[in-house]
Amino acid sequence: MGKKVKIEDYNPDWVREFQQEKARIMEVLKNHSLCVEHIGSTSVKGLGAKPILDIMAGVHHLDAADMFIEPLKSIGYEFVLHKEFPERRFFRKGQWRAGTHHLHIYKYGSEQWKNQLSFRDYLRSHPDVRRQYQELKLSLAQKHPADIVGYTKAKAPFILNVIESANGG
Numbered sequence: 001m002g003k004k005v006k007i008e009d010y011n012p013d014w015v016r017e018f019q020q021e022k023a024r025i026m027e028v029l030k031n032h033s034l035c036v037e038h039i040g041s042t043s044v045k046g047l048g049a050k051p052i053l054d055i056m057a058g059v060h061h062l063d064a065a066d067m068f069i070e071p072l073k074s075i076g077y078e079f080v081l082h083k084e085f086p087e088r089r090f091f092r093k094g095q096w097r098a099g100t101h102h103l104h105i106y107k108y109g110s111e112q113w114k115n116q117l118s119f120r121d122y123l124r125s126h127p128d129v130r131r132q133y134q135e136l137k138l139s140l141a142q143k144h145p146a147d148i149v150g151y152t153k154a155k156a157p158f159i160l161n162v163i164e165s166a167n168g169g
Contacts, residue, residue, distance in 0.1 A: 005141040005151045007048045014042040018053055021101060025057065028071040034059060035108055039116045041137070044123045047130055048137065052094075053101045056116050058108030065089035065105045077103060087112050118166035119159060129162060 018038040025036060040054025041047045059065060068091070069079045077091040087110060093101035106113040123130045136158055144151040 004146055005144055005148055006050065007137050007141045008051050009048050010044075010046050011042075011051070012045075014038075014049075014051075014053060018043070018055065021053060021055060024075050025055070025072070025103070028075055029057075029068060032059070032064060032067070037117065037120075039104070039120050040102075041133075043120050044130060046127075047123060048134055052099055054104065055101060056104045056106060056113070058106055058113050060108060062087070062089065062105070062107050068105070072103070077101070115163045115167075119163050122162050122166035129165075133158060133162070 015038070022036045022038075026034065035058040037043075037056045037058075038053070039056045040052070041049030042051070042053050068089075072079070072091050076093045078093070080090045080092050082088065082090050087106065089105040091103040091105070092099040093103070104116070106116070123133060136155065140151050140154045144154065
C-alpha cells in the first residue's frame with residue numbers, strides 16, 4: 001500500500017520538465033557517454049499518466065551505473081536496488097512510493113532498451129492503442145487506488161502485447 005494511484009490528464013509541461021531534468025543528469029554525469037530518452041506515459045502526447053517522469057539512460061556497460069550513485073545523489077536521486085531486474089539500474093527522485101522522477105539505466109541497445117522505445121513509439125503512432133491504454137490505466141487506477149504494485153502488474157499484459165506488436169510479433 002502507498003500513495004494513491006492518480007492518473008492526470010496529459011500535461012505538455014512534461015516535455016519541458018524532461019528536457020530540464022535531462023540537462024541536470026547530463027551535467028552531473030558529463031564524463032560518461034550516455035544516451036538519455038523520455039519514456040513512459042509522460043512521454044506520449046495525449047496520454048494521461050501518473051505525474052512521474054520516467055527517464056531512461058543507456059550505457060555501454062551496465063556496471064558503469066555504480067559510478068553514478070554519488071553524482072546522481074547530488075541532484076536528488078536515490079539508488080534503489082531491484083534484484084528482480086538484473087538488467088536495469090533504478091534511481092528514484094522523491095519520496096518512497098511518491099517519487100517525482102524515475103531514472104532507469106539499461107545497456108544501450110539491449111532488448112530492454114529497445115522494448116522501452118518500441119512501446120513509447122508505438123503508442124505515439126497508434127492513437128487507437130493509446131486510447132485503449134488510457135482506458136485501461138483509468139480502470140486499473142480505480143481498481144487499485146492505493147496499490148501501485150498491483151496497478152503496475154495489471155498493466156503488464158497490455159504492455160507486453162504492444163511491445164510484441166511493435167516488434168512485428
